[in-house]
Amino acid sequence: MIKIAVIPGDGIGKEVVAEGLKVLRKIEELSNVKFDFQEYPFGAEHYLKTGETLPDWALEEFRHFDAIYFGAIGDPRVKPGILEHGILLKLRFSLDLYVNLRPVKLYHPKLTPLKGKEKIDMVFIRENTEGLYAGAGGFLRKGTPHEVAIQEMINTRFGVERTIRFAFEYAKTKGRKKVTLVDKANVLTYAHDLWQRVFKEVASEYQEIETDHYYVDAMAMKMIRSPEIFEVVVTPNMFGDILTDLGAEIVGGLGLAASGNINPRGVSMFEPVHGSAPDIAGKGIANPLAAILTAALMLEHLGLDREASLVEKAVAKTIEENKVTPDLGGELKTSEVGNEVVKNLEVLWDEGEES
Numbered sequence: 001m002i003k004i005a006v007i008p009g010d011g012i013g014k015e016v017v018a019e020g021l022k023v024l025r026k027i028e029e030l031s032n033v034k035f036d037f038q039e040y041p042f043g044a045e046h047y048l049k050t051g052e053t054l055p056d057w058a059l060e061e062f063r064h065f066d067a068i069y070f071g072a073i074g075d076p077r078v079k080p081g082i083l084e085h086g087i088l089l090k091l092r093f094s095l096d097l098y099v100n101l102r103p104v105k106l107y108h109p110k111l112t113p114l115k116g117k118e119k120i121d122m123v124f125i126r127e128n129t130e131g132l133y134a135g136a137g138g139f140l141r142k143g144t145p146h147e148v149a150i151q152e153m154i155n156t157r158f159g160v161e162r163t164i165r166f167a168f169e170y171a172k173t174k175g176r177k178k179v180t181l182v183d184k185a186n187v188l189t190y191a192h193d194l195w196q197r198v199f200k201e202v203a204s205e206y207q208e209i210e211t212d213h214y215y216v217d218a219m220a221m222k223m224i225r226s227p228e229i230f231e232v233v234v235t236p237n238m239f240g241d242i243l244t245d246l247g248a249e250i251v252g253g254l255g256l257a258a259s260g261n262i263n264p265r266g267v268s269m270f271e272p273v274h275g276s277a278p279d280i281a282g283k284g285i286a287n288p289l290a291a292i293l294t295a296a297l298m299l300e301h302l303g304l305d306r307e308a309s310l311v312e313k314a315v316a317k318t319i320e321e322n323k324v325t326p327d328l329g330g331e332l333k334t335s336e337v338g339n340e341v342v343k344n345l346e347v348l349w350d351e352g353e354e355s
């Protein structure tokens with residue numbers, strides 16, 4: 001029995017997680033894998049009702065699960081930062097989910113807005129518990145004309161090294177030939193000097209893997225001009241956040257971008273890259289494919305490689321057949337897309353059994 005904590009969260013988080021669960025239930029039906037899903041109510045509604053974001057008892061419970069499946073949080077009625085820090089970042093920090101693994105993969109050439117690009121397949125390894133997200137800072141003379149707002153960027157040798165090491169190990173085990181470091185060492189001459197030194201050091205242990213480096217501004221340009229040259233990209237927290245929305249857009253948009261928050265020695269959490277999308281929430285038009293591909297990442301993490309790969313193929317087939325939501329130019333509703341993936345999964349599964 002695989003125990004999964006489910007936090008649908010807010011807005012389209014709830015809508016897309018329902019579709020991911022549909023696909024996971026189909027896996028149960030087709031295979032001998034059994035899931036035990038336990039749902040938690042954390043998010044804006046719960047906060048507005050109780051004043052509670054994420055209680056410590058829940059964090060303790062999460063440690064006993066095999067994985068966490070998360071939708072999205074964020075609500076216009078709640079001051080920015082409360083739910084983001086109180087729930088999402090608290091999960092990442094408290095459970096030490098130090099790698100945010102975000103594939104940027106083109107499932108079909110028609111999805112990219114870039115001319116003539118057919119192959120885009122890179123994986124971002126985003127540092128996930130430090131950098132500008134460390135939460136250190138404060139105000140001086142708040143509310144006066146001389147106010148100073150300070151937000152400190154924390155980079156520890158320990159945190160930087162384990163993230164870079166993860167990137168090289170990932171490249172090695174997945175047969176990828178190159179790791180690219182993205183930083184801003186030309187300006188952040190302390191913080192990112194550390195990144196450069198550690199990167200060189202760790203790279204020297206992986207002679208068979210090629211290395212490469214871009215400053216983050218040039219990287220944004222290069223991802224548009226030549227996305228095909230990237231394989232594994234390792235980068236600090238904030239840059240990883242920004243570049244993976246850009247990455248999502250060059251392969252079809254946020255509706256397709258999956259992610260895992262990984263602690264290699266503990267429970268990991270899986271969530272789409274997108275947020276709660278208040279602009280489209282409640283309309284039944286959110287693209288569930290990011291959440292479904294996120295479920296596939298979770299299956300892979302749980303050692304269910306065949307299941308993961310079939311879910312990915314079922315998604316690719318659904319895109320191929322144009323059974324998609326309006327963000328991808330289709331006319332289907334969120335739940336209809338989920339049903340199509342389930343149908344395709346069943347077909348692909350049977351084909352696999354027969355061959």
Ligand code: NAD
Nearest residue numbers: 072073074075254255273274275276277279280286287327
């Ligand atoms: P967003 O990702 O929610 O939305 C950005 C744009 O992309 C919107 O126009 C939205 O409609 C569209 N979009 C996103 N996902 C989509 C999908 N699956 N299908 C179709 N269209 C989709 O980002 P935002 O608007 O900047 O943030 C909204 C809220 O979500 C904020 O409160 C923010 O803090 C929060 N947020 C949460 C997470 C998370 O929980 N992991 C991530 C990002 C943002």
Ligand code: IPM
Nearest residue numbers: 084085088089241273274275
């Ligand atoms: C993401 C989100 C979060 C982040 C926010 C909501 C805290 O944008 O998961 O990409 O900045 O990491």
Ligand code: MN
Nearest residue numbers: 241242245273
């Ligand atoms: Mn983001």
